[in-house]
Amino acid sequence: MESFKTLQDTISTALVSTTRSATRISSADIPFQRSLNPEIGTALDAQNARLLHLAQRLLENAAASSDAVGPRLPDAEAIDGNWKGVVDVIDSLLEKADTSLDEYTGVVKRLAPSGDQAAAAAGAPKPRNPMGGSLHIPKPQLKFQHVPKNNETGGFRPLLTSKPYARVPLEECVKAFKDRNGKEQYPHPYQTEIESYNYPSDMYEQSEPQPYTPFETTTATLVDTPEALAAMLSELKTAKEIAIDLEHHDNRSYIGMVSLMQISTREKDWIVDTLKPWRRRLECLNEVFANPNILKVLHGAYMDIIWLQRDLGLYVVGLFDTYHAARALGYPGASLAFLLEKFVQFKAQKQYQMADWRVRPLSDELFTYARADTHFLLYIFDNMRNELIAKSNFSTPEKDKILSVLEKSRETALQRYEHPTYDAELGLGAIGWYKLIMRTPAQFTSQQFSVFRAVHRWRDTVGREEDESPSFVMPNHAVFSVARLLPRDKAALLNVSQHVSPPLRLRANELIAVIAAAKLEDGPELDDTMKKISDLRFAERVAAGTASAPAAGSILKQPLNPAPSLTTLETPPLLRARESRFWGALLDEESGEKQRRLRHTLDINLALPLPPLTAEIFTDNAGIAAQETPKAERPEHTFVPKKDRVPEDQRTDIFVVKQLGGGRKRTLAQATEEESESLAVASQDAAAEACEEQVEADEIGLGEREGTIQKISDAKKRRQQKKAQRERQKATKSSGGSDGEEEAVFDYTTAPTVLRAGDVEREAAHGGKRKKDKKEKKKKDANFNPYAKLTDAPKGLARSQKEGPGRSKTFSS
Structure with a gap:
C-alpha cells in the first residue's frame, strides 16, 4: 500500500504540473510566438509529435487488455476524427474496472474476459493466424x-x-x-x-x-x-x-x-x-x-x-x-x-x-x-x-x-441457482437491461429507448444461440452507442464500435432489421418505465413485509434531514404533505392531486414547491391577527363653496425664456460667480446697515450733536445709489449687451466646419474665392486631421520571404 500511495502521489503531481503547463501555453498567442521566433515553432512541433506518440502508446496498451481496438493518431487532426475510438477504449477500461471492483469486494469471483489472453497468461507467445488475430480455443x-x-x-x-x-x-x-x-x-x-x-x-x-x-x-x-x-x-x-x-x-x-x-x-x-x-x-x-x-x-x-x-x-x-x-x-x-x-x-x-x-x-x-x-x-x-x-x-x-x-x-x-430468464419489458433480473441502465444512466428519447431494449434483447438471444457471453457478442458501451446513433446500414453499424465480434459481423444485417423495426414502434418513455419499475419493486417490498404502505389520508411527519437525498428505485418516493409547517396551507385538494400526478420519478425528499409570496398564502395562519388589527380609515373630504375657495393661479406651465429675463446664455462658472458676488454684496450691505443703525442708536442715545446724524443720512444715500447702479448693470448684462442690442442668432449654415476649417480660412484669405494650386493640393492641411494618430501604432512583422522556382529573393533589385 505504501508503494502504491507513493506512485499515486507521483502521478498526481505530474498530471497537475502538465495540466498547468498546457493551460499556460494555450492562453498564449501561439501563432504570434511562432512568427516571432522560429525556434519556438520547431520546439512546439517536436513536443506535439512526442505527445501524440505517448497517446498512441497509451491507447495501444489500454486496448491490449480490453475488447476495443486502439485508433491510430498520425497527427493532431486525427484526434478529432478518431475520437470515437478513444471513447470506446476508455469505456471498455471502465467496464473492466467495474468488474475488478466486484471481484475485489468479493461479490463476483474471477471472470476471464477473453480466450485471446491464454497464451499471454501462460507466459508463451500467442499463436497467430494469417489474419493477424489470436486463435480461439475450441469450446x-x-x-x-x-x-x-x-x-x-x-x-x-x-x-x-x-x-x-x-x-x-x-x-x-x-x-x-x-x-x-x-x-x-x-x-x-x-x-x-x-x-x-x-x-x-x-x-x-x-x-x-x-x-x-x-x-x-x-x-x-x-x-x-x-x-x-x-x-x-x-x-x-x-x-x-x-x-x-x-x-x-x-x-x-x-x-x-x-x-x-x-x-x-x-x-x-x-x-x-x-x-x-x-x-x-x-x-x-x-x-x-x-x-x-x-x-x-x-x-x-x-x-x-x-x-x-x-x-x-x-x-x-x-x-x-x-x-x-x-x-x-x-x-x-x-x-x-x-x-x-x-x-x-x-x-x-x-x-x-x-x-x-x-x-x-x-x-x-x-x-x-x-x-x-x-x-x-x-x-x-x-x-x-x-x-x-x-x-x-x-x-x-x-x-x-x-x-x-x-x-x-x-x-x-443457502444461495440457490436459477435459470437466467430475460424480461424484455422491464429488464429485471441478472441479465436484464435495467441493471445496465442503472449503472450507466442515459437520457434516451422514446425511439432511442425502444432501440436500446431491442438491441439488448437481440444480443441476449444471439448469446444463447451461439453459446457466447452477451458482452462478447456486443460490449455494453456499444449497445448504448447504437441506441444513441441509430445506424441505418451495415457500414454505420460496424463503425459504431471498434470491437466487432464474429457473431456481430455475421449477423449485422439481422441487427439492422431489428433496429429499423424498433424505430417504428411506439414504445414507452424511459422515465415512465423507470417509474413503473419503482412502483412494482416497492409493492413487492410491501408484500414481503420489508416496507409499510402509507395509510390513506395520513400526513408524513418526519424530521428534516441534514442533506436531502435523491429518491432512488430502492427507496420509494415520500408522499407530499398537504400542509407545511413553514408555508402553511400551500395547495388545495384539486391542485395538490394534480401536482402529485405530474411529479417526476426522481423527486427530492421533503422538497416543497415555493408558491408566490402573496397575502393569500398566510391567510389561514394570520386570520386571528387580521381580525384584531383595525383597518386604516379612508380620509373624507369636506365640500368647500366656490366663493370660499382659494383663487387658482391663472398662469400656465408654458413660458418663454425671454419673458422671464432670459438673454444670453451664461456658463456655469459665470452663473456661480455672479451668484456669489450678489450674496457677498448683500451681506456687506446688511452688515453696514446694521452697524450704522447701531452707531446711530448709540450716538442718538448719547445725545451727540446733529452733525453726526447728517453724516449717517449721507451714507445711506450713497449706498442707495450704489445699489441702483449695480441693478442697472445687472439688467444690462441680462438683456444681452451694454448698449441694449440683442445678440445676433448663430447661423450654423455659414459656420466653418471642423473638417473644412483650413479651406474656409484660405477662402477668406483670397477674397472668398478658392484658388486651385497644384502646390496647395499637395500641401497637407495642418489644422485638423482626425486620423493623424493612426500612424503611431506599431508596425507588424513583414511576411517571411519564400523563394520561388528559378528566382532567388536573397537580394531585392
Whole structure:
C-alpha cells in the first residue's frame, strides 16, 4: 500500500504540473510566438509529435487488455476524427474496472474476459493466424456428456442423483413449487441440513495456528482422471477442515463454466480439472462437501456456491467465509490477495487472475497461481478465528463477531441457482437491461429507448444461440452507442464500435432489421418505465413485509434531514404533505392531486414547491391577527363653496425664456460667480446697515450733536445709489449687451466646419474665392486631421520571404 500511495502521489503531481503547463501555453498567442521566433515553432512541433506518440502508446496498451481496438493518431487532426475510438477504449477500461471492483469486494469471483489472453497468461507467445488475430480455443463445453442448455425457462432442478448426510430425503427436495410470482421453482436440497447445522465448539476456542507446509518444497496433485478423483476423495474424508476455491470462465459461454477446482488440507493440495467430459462424476464430492463433521473454508464464496450447484451438483454444509471475517474485523481490504500478503507475506501474481482457465495443459505459472489460493487459506482461517474471538463480547449477541460471520456464511451457503430468464419489458433480473441502465444512466428519447431494449434483447438471444457471453457478442458501451446513433446500414453499424465480434459481423444485417423495426414502434418513455419499475419493486417490498404502505389520508411527519437525498428505485418516493409547517396551507385538494400526478420519478425528499409570496398564502395562519388589527380609515373630504375657495393661479406651465429675463446664455462658472458676488454684496450691505443703525442708536442715545446724524443720512444715500447702479448693470448684462442690442442668432449654415476649417480660412484669405494650386493640393492641411494618430501604432512583422522556382529573393533589385 505504501508503494502504491507513493506512485499515486507521483502521478498526481505530474498530471497537475502538465495540466498547468498546457493551460499556460494555450492562453498564449501561439501563432504570434511562432512568427516571432522560429525556434519556438520547431520546439512546439517536436513536443506535439512526442505527445501524440505517448497517446498512441497509451491507447495501444489500454486496448491490449480490453475488447476495443486502439485508433491510430498520425497527427493532431486525427484526434478529432478518431475520437470515437478513444471513447470506446476508455469505456471498455471502465467496464473492466467495474468488474475488478466486484471481484475485489468479493461479490463476483474471477471472470476471464477473453480466450485471446491464454497464451499471454501462460507466459508463451500467442499463436497467430494469417489474419493477424489470436486463435480461439475450441469450446470444451461441446464435449461434455451433458451439454449446457441456454434456453431453459423453468425452475432449476438439482443435479443430485443421491444425497449424502441427508435429514430430508432427496425425493422430498426435488418437488417443484410456485413462488409468489407464479413461477415454478425447486427448493434447496440441503436447506434443512444447512439451517440446522451446528458449528464445532472449537470455533469459540483460541488455539495456536497450525503452520502450513512449505510452498516451495511441495506441490499439488492434478486430478484429471476418475482414478485420481477416487484417491483424492478417500484422503479428503479423513480431514477435519478443507479449503476450496474455483476458477471460472464466462466469456465464451452464455452461462459460464467452472474450469478448475482447488482443494487443500493441512498437508496436501489438489488441482481438479473440471472441464473433462465426465465432470458430472464430481458429484461424489458431496460425501465431503455435505459432511457436517468437516469444516469448509472458502473466500468470497457467494458465486462459488452457485457455480458448484449449476455445473457439478455440489452443496456445501458447514461453510466459513473468510471474506465476511475480514469485513467483521474491519480490514482495509477484503480480497484474498490482501489476506495472503497480510498473514503469509505472499504476493499473488495478479496478472494471472484474468487468464483464460480453459487452456490445457496448464502452464507452470497458472498451476502455481491456482495452488496458492487454497494452500495458505487454512492458516489464514486460524489467525482470523483467534482475532474474531479476541474482539468479540459473547455476552451480547450484537458484539459476537464469530456468530455474525457464521450467520452470514450460512446465508451464503443457502444461495440457490436459477435459470437466467430475460424480461424484455422491464429488464429485471441478472441479465436484464435495467441493471445496465442503472449503472450507466442515459437520457434516451422514446425511439432511442425502444432501440436500446431491442438491441439488448437481440444480443441476449444471439448469446444463447451461439453459446457466447452477451458482452462478447456486443460490449455494453456499444449497445448504448447504437441506441444513441441509430445506424441505418451495415457500414454505420460496424463503425459504431471498434470491437466487432464474429457473431456481430455475421449477423449485422439481422441487427439492422431489428433496429429499423424498433424505430417504428411506439414504445414507452424511459422515465415512465423507470417509474413503473419503482412502483412494482416497492409493492413487492410491501408484500414481503420489508416496507409499510402509507395509510390513506395520513400526513408524513418526519424530521428534516441534514442533506436531502435523491429518491432512488430502492427507496420509494415520500408522499407530499398537504400542509407545511413553514408555508402553511400551500395547495388545495384539486391542485395538490394534480401536482402529485405530474411529479417526476426522481423527486427530492421533503422538497416543497415555493408558491408566490402573496397575502393569500398566510391567510389561514394570520386570520386571528387580521381580525384584531383595525383597518386604516379612508380620509373624507369636506365640500368647500366656490366663493370660499382659494383663487387658482391663472398662469400656465408654458413660458418663454425671454419673458422671464432670459438673454444670453451664461456658463456655469459665470452663473456661480455672479451668484456669489450678489450674496457677498448683500451681506456687506446688511452688515453696514446694521452697524450704522447701531452707531446711530448709540450716538442718538448719547445725545451727540446733529452733525453726526447728517453724516449717517449721507451714507445711506450713497449706498442707495450704489445699489441702483449695480441693478442697472445687472439688467444690462441680462438683456444681452451694454448698449441694449440683442445678440445676433448663430447661423450654423455659414459656420466653418471642423473638417473644412483650413479651406474656409484660405477662402477668406483670397477674397472668398478658392484658388486651385497644384502646390496647395499637395500641401497637407495642418489644422485638423482626425486620423493623424493612426500612424503611431506599431508596425507588424513583414511576411517571411519564400523563394520561388528559378528566382532567388536573397537580394531585392
